[in-house]
Amino acid sequence: MAELLTLSRHILQSSQGHEGATGDFNLLMSHIATATKVVSRQVAKAGLLNVVGKTGETNVQGEEVTKLDIIANETLKIMLDDLPVVCALASEEDESFVPTRAGRTEGRYLIAFDPLDGSSNIDVNVSIGTIFSVRRRVKVGVPATEQDFLGPGSEIVAAGYAVYGSSTMFVYTTGSGVDGFTLDPGVGEYVLSHPNMVQPDRCKVLSMNHVHRARWFAPTRAFADHILARDEERYVHTTGRYIGSLVADFHRNLIYGGLFAYPADKTCPEGKLRLLFEAQPLAMLIEEAGGAASDGRQRILDIEPEGLHARATLVIGNKHEVELYEHYERTHEQ
Ligand code: P6P
Numbered sequence: 008m009a010e011l012l013t014l015s016r017h018i019l020q021s022s023q024g025h026e027g028a029t030g031d032f033n034l035l036m037s038h039i040a041t042a043t044k045v046v047s048r049q050v051a052k053a054g055l056l057n058v059v060g061k062t063g064e065t066n067v068q069g070e071e072v073t074k075l076d077i078i079a080n081e082t083l084k085i086m087l088d089d090l091p092v093v094c095a096l097a098s099e100e101d102e103s104f105v106p107t108r109a110g111r112t113e114g115r116y117l118i119a120f121d122p123l124d125g126s127s128n129i130d131v132n133v134s135i136g137t138i139f140s141v142r143r144r145v146k147v148g149v150p151a152t153e154q155d156f157l158g159p160g161s162e163i164v165a166a167g168y169a170v171y172g173s174s175t176m177f178v179y180t181t182g183s184g185v186d187g188f189t190l191d192p193g194v195g196e197y198v199l200s201h202p203n204m205v206q207p208d209r210c211k212v213l214s215m216n217h218v219h220r221a222r223w224f225a226p227t228r229a230f231a232d233h234i235l236a237r238d239e240e241r242y243v244h245t246t247g248r249y250i251g252s253l254v255a256d257f258h259r260n261l262i263y264g265g266l267f268a269y270p271a272d273k274t275c276p277e278g279k280l281r282l283l284f285e286a287q288p289l290a291m292l293i294e295e296a297g298g299a300a301s302d303g304r305q306r307i308l309d310i311e312p313e314g315l316h317a318r319a320t321l322v323i324g325n326k327h328e329v330e331l332y333e334h335y336e337r338t339h340e341q
Pocket of ligand 1: 254
């Protein structure tokens with residue numbers, strides 16, 4: 008019988024031999040994974056539990072909040088609140104971070120998450136997901152501050168996502184490669200299904216919302232036109248896929264090869280996507296999988312967020328296309 012390497016065993020095996028591995032990190036990662044299993048169940052039953060649809064409220068991003076957004080956000084906060092190793096939580100759905108009950112002064116870790124990315128797709132059954140990143144505090148013994156969350160993404164010690172699609176997958180990295188796990192509902196465990204994920208070096212997919220073209224600045228248009236012209240063998244078989252759910256677009260491009268770009272434009276001059284909750288964790292993942300992530304001018308992981316809800320242009324995927332985008336940013340007027 009093929010070995011069922013569960014996520015919990017994988018985390019344990021990955022930590023063995025790490026100096027000072029106290030099990031705290033394993034406990035933290037297991038709690039995050041369990042929280043995503045609960046959200047997965049809520050998403051799967053959304054229509055039956057009558058939790059689809061809008062609440063009529065808007066969040067700190069000014070976006071309409073769906074009932075599942077709230078449920079996912081509360082689920083993650085409840086399930087991470089009683090971990091002594093976690094000091095504070097920051098959510099894309101909340102204005103400010105929240106100290107945990109159990110670890111608010113002694114906890115070494117900080118967790119930031121987008122509880123349900125792509126939630127505008129919930130009512131039409133398109134894949135959505137949870138994105139998270141974990142930081143380690145330098146100083147413990149005092150409550151967390153917002154500044155503790157605002158280091159460059161290069162300081163993140165773990166990043167990952169759960170994607171709620173035809174199956175639920177959990178994909179994560181602790182800085183030594185990327186591994187993907189598929190939820191076996193019969194067992195209730197994530198089982199290793201995509202070991203050592205490396206993004207194929209081919210631009211099989213271009214993911215951009217071309218309806219926004221009139222809002223794009225000149226370098227973005229020049230970049231897109233370069234690929235769409237198909238003058239290079241590399242782009243002869245490139246196709247377009249954009250489903251308005253970053254985590255699902257990212258996951259597909261990670262497996263098939265490709266590039267996702269959500270540029271700053273005349274309507275969103277700072278960009279739409281969130282640096283802390285979306286760009287940084289996905290940037291760590293894609294770099295660990297051999298790709299790259301940039302805001303068009305610099306590496307995403309080098310940017311220090313100015314605040315919890317800082318936004319950024321996100322160009323993420325094959326290194327060749329990220330560098331091509333940066334070339335157009337350098338050589339074309341806005
Ligand atoms: P647009 C979802 O709201 C999201 O934050 C990402 O998941 C997605 O990639 C993007 O916005 C879609 O934005 O403007 O193309 O609808």
